[in-house]
Amino acid sequence: MRIKLRIWRQAGPDAPGAMQTYQLDNVSEKMSFLEMLDMLNEQLTAQDIEPVAFDHDCREGICGMCGVVIDGSAHGRYNSAVPTTTCQLHMRSFADGAVIDVEPWRAGAFPVIKDLVVDRKAFDRVIQAGGYISVNTGSAPDAHATPAPKRQSEKAFDNATCIGCGACVAACPNGSGMLFTSAKITHLAMLPQGQPERALRVKAMVAAHDAAGFGGCTNIGECASVCPKQIPLASIGQLNRDLIASLFKGDGK
């Protein structure tokens, strides 16, 4: 395959950025998108050009580290039937001779560090505000010590699969982190262990979300459609329900 890449290059957080064009030959359609970028970087290094910085780690779609916007679609899902992470996207998804635009996540809460790498610490601040349960440490309790209803525990598990990649924020026209926040809210709200701090958690996490510079949700649905873990839009509905209920509880402010 022969492709043309237009990649966002930005030297540092405050440096101006621009799209740069690179030609790449002999790309195998069996390569993952990140392997293709590796190939490009090897060529750039040989030509004494600064390689393109991008985040990656496990390369098997479970860590949440990678993620770029490809042709205007987070993780390059575009119109594919299968949700994916960037590392699990393969070059066979592109036509020979394609011109591919590669950009970093763009959101007020995710400043660009370099090229395609963004700072996602805003997610950590949201989790620190309430994405946990308070229990004594020590030996782990037996798994069946606290009964959890089947339907709720399934829902909790589905929401716990969020890998925190940030595609939801990148795809949102409002730059909102509601899908991420709601995945954690729904995960813990469905389980018996999450009940004592339920009202406090939703208030604290939504406040931290807004303070971190994310925008507000307007129920468009772009986030859920690019989520590699298929966190549903219904999770935001659960967050809204919990938030309204929490207003009638004394916990927090």
Add this chain to the structure above:
Amino acid sequence: MAITGLILIAFLVMHMFGNLKMFIGAEAYNHYAEWLKGALESGGILEPLLPHGWFIWIFRAFMLACLILHIYCAAKVWAASLRGRGSRYVSVTRREQTVSARLMRWGGIALALLLIFHILMFTTKTIRPGFEASDDPYSMFVGAFGNWWVLAAYIVFMLVVCLHVRHGFWSAFTTLGGNVSPQARTILNALAYFVAALIFVGFMLPPVAVFLNLGVN
């Protein structure tokens, strides 16, 4: 924003219902209009609970308060979005965003401007195409919609209204916690399309009938 939005949609449905009284005849239509304003000899709506003519002003103040709150909330969300989305993408492809969701904000501004025009025409009677200030509500209606450009402007007005209602209806119920399953999402979206279509058809029937001289006496 969700609550005020739903109140405004409820108002639209009642307004549409009132407009459809035109098909019963001029007398019924005028009587209904006078009853709302409390301008009847025998009194009006909510009389004798409220003094003569009070209801319409309390109602207008309430609607205005809803509208102002709605716009205030929208401005806050818009400001948060401008901050939240950061720099713009060079290329953007959307997978889910509907036309109605996309036009919520600019459509909302257009809606506010068209609403001012609507009130200047039929409430304050400052702009009088095809009718006199002394005309009764029915003659005003028939006079105005005899003009093709009033009808054309009204079609645009209603399209903007219904696009806003399409996304707004679904979005309001989601914000209030109604969307907690994929089935709920399908149902709420289907209802939103139904309500938007109902409002469009209901509001367009009387003016089109006037313009084409159908069933109007």
